[in-house]
Amino acid sequence: MLGFFRDGFFKDFTVLMLVTVIIGAIFSSGVAWAVDSYFGDTIDGMIGEYGEFDIILHIREEAREAAERELKRIAAEQYPGAKVDQTITIAGQANFFFGFPEEFRTREVMESLPAIFNGIPGINGYTVIIEPSILIRGVHSSVRTELTERIEAITGVRFAFKDGVNMLVVLEDMQYSRDVTEQVNQILDEYQILELRFPIGFEVDTQLTGEEVIDIIENEFGPKLLKNVTSLEHGDDLDAFLTALVEMRNFLLSYASKVRIQADPNIHLIVGERLVVQGLSDAKIVVGEESAQDHLVIEVLAVEGQNAEGIIIEGSIAAAQDTIKQDIYRLRSDGLITERVGSVELENERYKLEYTINESLKLLHELDELAHEAHLAVDNAEAILDVFQEALIQLDLLQIQMRKLNEGITQGNAQSVGEQLIISLLLNGLFKNLAAANEEQTETPIETLENLDIEAMRSSLVNIADQIANVQEIDVQAIIYQIEHLRDSLPQMEDEDIGKSIRLINTYLAGQVIPGERVQILVEGEPLDEKVMEPIIREGLDNPYVNTYSVSAGMVNPDARSEILRLLQEIRATIAGIMAVIFTIGILILDHATIFSTLKWVLGNRRKIFTWIFGAIVGSVILTLVYILSGAEIPYVSIPVVIILGLMIGFIVVVMAEKFSPVDRNEIMAGQALGLSNVQIMREIVIPASRPGLMNLLNRWKQQF
Amino acid sequence: MLEIKNLSKSYGKLKAVDGVDMKISRGETVVIMGPSGCGKSTTIRCINRLTEPDTGEIIVEGKNILELSDKELLKFRRKVGYVFQHFNLIARLSVLDNVMFHLVLAGLDRQEATARAQLALAKVGLANEWNKRPGNLSGGQQQRVGIARALVGNPELMLWDEPTASLDPILVREVLDVMEELVQTTKTTMVIVTHEVSFASKVADRILLMDKGKIVEAGTPAEVFGNPQSEIGIKYQRLIAS
Numbered sequence A: 001m002l003g004f005f006r007d008g009f010f011k012d013f014t015v016l017m018l019v020t021v022i023i024g025a026i027f028s029s030g031v032a033w034a035v036d037s038y039f040g041d042t043i044d045g046m047i048g049e050y051g052e053f054d055i056i057l058h059i060r061e062e063a064r065e066a067a068e069r070e071l072k073r074i075a076a077e078q079y080p081g082a083k084v085d086q087t088i089t090i091a092g093q094a095n096f097f098f099g100f101p102e103e104f105r106t107r108e109v110m111e112s113l114p115a116i117f118n119g120i121p122g123i124n125g126y127t128v129i130i131e132p133s134i135l136i137r138g139v140h141s142s143v144r145t146e147l148t149e150r151i152e153a154i155t156g157v158r159f160a161f162k163d164g165v166n167m168l169v170v171l172e173d174m175q176y177s178r179d180v181t182e183q184v185n186q187i188l189d190e191y192q193i194l195e196l197r198f199p200i201g202f203e204v205d206t207q208l209t210g211e212e213v214i215d216i217i218e219n220e221f222g223p224k225l226l227k228n229v230t231s232l233e234h235g236d237d238l239d240a241f242l243t244a245l246v247e248m249r250n251f252l253l254s255y256a257s258k259v260r261i262q263a264d265p266n267i268h269l270i271v272g273e274r275l276v277v278q279g280l281s282d283a284k285i286v287v288g289e290e291s292a293q294d295h296l297v298i299e300v301l302a303v304e305g306q307n308a309e310g311i312i313i314e315g316s317i318a319a320a321q322d323t324i325k326q327d328i329y330r331l332r333s334d335g336l337i338t339e340r341v342g343s344v345e346l347e348n349e350r351y352k353l354e355y356t357i358n359e360s361l362k363l364l365h366e367l368d369e370l371a372h373e374a375h376l377a378v379d380n381a382e383a384i385l386d387v388f389q390e391a392l393i394q395l396d397l398l399q400i401q402m403r404k405l406n407e408g409i410t411q412g413n414a415q416s417v418g419e420q421l422i423i424s425l426l427l428n429g430l431f432k433n434l435a436a437a438n439e440e441q442t443e444t445p446i447e448t449l450e451n452l453d454i455e456a457m458r459s460s461l462v463n464i465a466d467q468i469a470n471v472q473e474i475d476v477q478a479i480i481y482q483i484e485h486l487r488d489s490l491p492q493m494e495d496e497d498i499g500k501s502i503r504l505i506n507t508y509l510a511g512q513v514i515p516g517e518r519v520q521i522l523v524e525g526e527p528l529d530e531k532v533m534e535p536i537i538r539e540g541l542d543n544p545y546v547n548t549y550s551v552s553a554g555m556v557n558p559d560a561r562s563e564i565l566r567l568l569q570e571i572r573a574t575i576a577g578i579m580a581v582i583f584t585i586g587i588l589i590l591d592h593a594t595i596f597s598t599l600k601w602v603l604g605n606r607r608k609i610f611t612w613i614f615g616a617i618v619g620s621v622i623l624t625l626v627y628i629l630s631g632a633e634i635p636y637v638s639i640p641v642v643i644i645l646g647l648m649i650g651f652i653v654v655v656m657a658e659k660f661s662p663v664d665r666n667e668i669m670a671g672q673a674l675g676l677s678n679v680q681i682m683r684e685i686v687i688p689a690s691r692p693g694l695m696n697l698l699n700r701w702k703q704q705f
Numbered sequence B: 001m002l003e004i005k006n007l008s009k010s011y012g013k014l015k016a017v018d019g020v021d022m023k024i025s026r027g028e029t030v031v032i033m034g035p036s037g038c039g040k041s042t043t044i045r046c047i048n049r050l051t052e053p054d055t056g057e058i059i060v061e062g063k064n065i066l067e068l069s070d071k072e073l074l075k076f077r078r079k080v081g082y083v084f085q086h087f088n089l090i091a092r093l094s095v096l097d098n099v100m101f102h103l104v105l106a107g108l109d110r111q112e113a114t115a116r117a118q119l120a121l122a123k124v125g126l127a128n129e130w131n132k133r134p135g136n137l138s139g140g141q142q143q144r145v146g147i148a149r150a151l152v153g154n155p156e157l158m159l160w161d162e163p164t165a166s167l168d169p170i171l172v173r174e175v176l177d178v179m180e181e182l183v184q185t186t187k188t189t190m191v192i193v194t195h196e197v198s199f200a201s202k203v204a205d206r207i208l209l210m211d212k213g214k215i216v217e218a219g220t221p222a223e224v225f226g227n228p229q230s231e232i233g234i235k236y237q238r239l240i241a242s
């Protein structure tokens, strides 16, 4: 092995390695740089040149032209000098840049962005990209005003403004970025939001609890600047998801068949254990035997004394309409029924639900008919009222006629005394008859009739008619259809499925903190350690379930562009890393494999382990140096990993060297027989015969023939 | 000038050469014959250490070849001409370069090397083909280039490993003619491995018959072919008679 490298070949090889590594580094970083600058340009194209634009407006594609016209109008009329430019359209959404002229880059303008762009046709929102700026994420509303004031006092800050839950700090110049970031971080450090979370089910008066907690803290740590700032802002998505899961479980639970167990005296049921019931099966339960396929298996969910609740996890009582009362037994995990533990009541909730729905459907059908009939009735009533009123008027007229008649009689205007008498008698008789029918009434029937408020009656009738019309307008048929659909599409879930779902949800929820009420305390100055706080607050509130978290009042984020540039930097480093690997494999196969196969042949089979080691080291040296020199960095790949990868690549190439680069043994043997040294054989015979490549090129310097 | 003592070489369990002894004087032409696989090639390859023997001694002018340093070995090889069965020419080099390149690499002036190479090529009748690539020559011509290459260093010892074995029968003659002439005109010591019985009878001072890694018979062609003692010798005798 060493002999092979004597007389100059070592030098040749060192030069080869050096050049290989340098070219590899240039190649890898070059490719990475090219990709990087390509993307860099693309990004400039996407988000504009630095500081050119302040806002990206997202517009529905179909409204693009209208939006553009409107934006240009706003630019021309309200903010002379403003720039509008269209950029890429992604997934049905067009994007416009909007850049305010310098004098309009103020907090007032930035905070009124929603108002300014509200009327743009097809607007789907906007993203603020004003530069140079620092983004503070998640600024708690309780500190926003104070924070704005303090941040605007920092040198280099032009102004700060609210953008949703974030705050953007606009700088005079990019050069202030680091200093301002540092100072903003210092300011943010002075605010701490101590958050107490109560598990679900706890009803907490956030006001009172907040005051209580402040007292507890001050008792423990002396007076501090504390404020209850519990906000009504909603928790994050996970919280929402967990809440949804809890709701889902509750729904499923209410939907599952009810299993009420009455345990026998001396029997203690425990949560989670399995019991078995005959259910609707024909197979009787026999202690000491195995349970049948269609027996109901029940898991105990809750135990209170001798009462327990459970859920069916195998089998179904879907066909049952009435409550089932049966004996219940213990079930061993191998399926053996061991003993009677009590009795159970099973109720098919879904049957009950279906029943209820069917009942209400009947009702709805009736309502529909009723409305129809009522409408007819009102119409009739109106007609009757009309007749009635007509009759009343007639009655009035009659009375007047009769009064006149009476007067005429008494004044002797009648034709004859006989006639007068008869009429008088008749009239008196008539009035008396009417009076006799209603002796207790103080008013005469006529008066009663006259006192009826016909108009009021009419208007209330009209009201009823209207309401009935409303009922008819509500498309009762459609509602009936919907409810029927609901009934039919009620999940055709068996108890078994419900049971399994509930268990699945329980398993998932077991590891999660279920969001409940929360109380937030703003702590100014020295922050409190939530780990220390937790036991104190638990004790103080006498509630062992409350959890304490420390939330920052805001988090400084690098701005979008530097974030993207950082990302690009990462991508570049990764590409360089990948290129280093590709380069190493390539150069080993194309160039070094020739050396490897020569070495293997010259050293012979017995010393092949040396060639393996040699190849592995060569691979590792090339890869590692190229990797480091090209500034490569693949995420999660550390230098030792690169070294090992290089060893592996080198080893594989050495083992397969003859496949990649066969050498002509006859020529080598001729060289040996002619008294050529190994380096001469390499230079004059092996390398010139190999593939044109780096090694071949370098060899030209030394090659004599 | 060359003495081999108890030379052995094994490939795994196979004893390719099994205790060979021979003594060759300066200017002598020794032909080694024997059936295929009996260890002839291995034996002569051991002489210039193209194959490293396991045991034994190879003494050339009082020096044990097996104990030479790397540098001394190279120097020794330059004085030994070696002709291969498969010619082993360098495909990418011209005929002339094939014949002279090792001289230049050994430090000889290019011009002188060229002159000597042209002379050697003339000796094998290829003076006009100097500019061709080996691939454009016939097998016989290629082997003659191989011979010229072996000759050009004015070797004191020439080793021939079946120089005609891979040639068309009609091309064998031209190579044998060159060889015969060389044997007759130069005083170089020659060790020739060949199957050409009549050629061997004509040029050999001594014939060694090998079988299974051992020398089974040695003597002048008349002795070996006229009155063979070994099984192999008897076979060769029959071959000539037929």
Ligand SMILES: Nc1ncnc2c1ncn2[C@@H]1O[C@H](COP(=O)(O)OP(=O)(O)OP(=O)(O)O)[C@@H](O)[C@H]1O
Residues within 6 Å of the ligand: B011, B014, B015, B016, B034, B035, B036, B037, B038, B039, B040, B041, B042, B043
């Ligand atoms: N490099 C090697 N590795 C393994 N075995 C070998 C090697 N070289 C030769 N042998 C074996 O050693 C034995 C002797 O081989 P050698 O080439 O010396 O025979 P030979 O007499 O020259 O035969 P031939 O007339 O076929 O050339 C043969 O069986 C051969 O297979």
Ligand SMILES: [Mg+2]
Residues within 6 Å of the ligand: B040, B041, B042, B161, B162
């Ligand atoms: Mg042979």
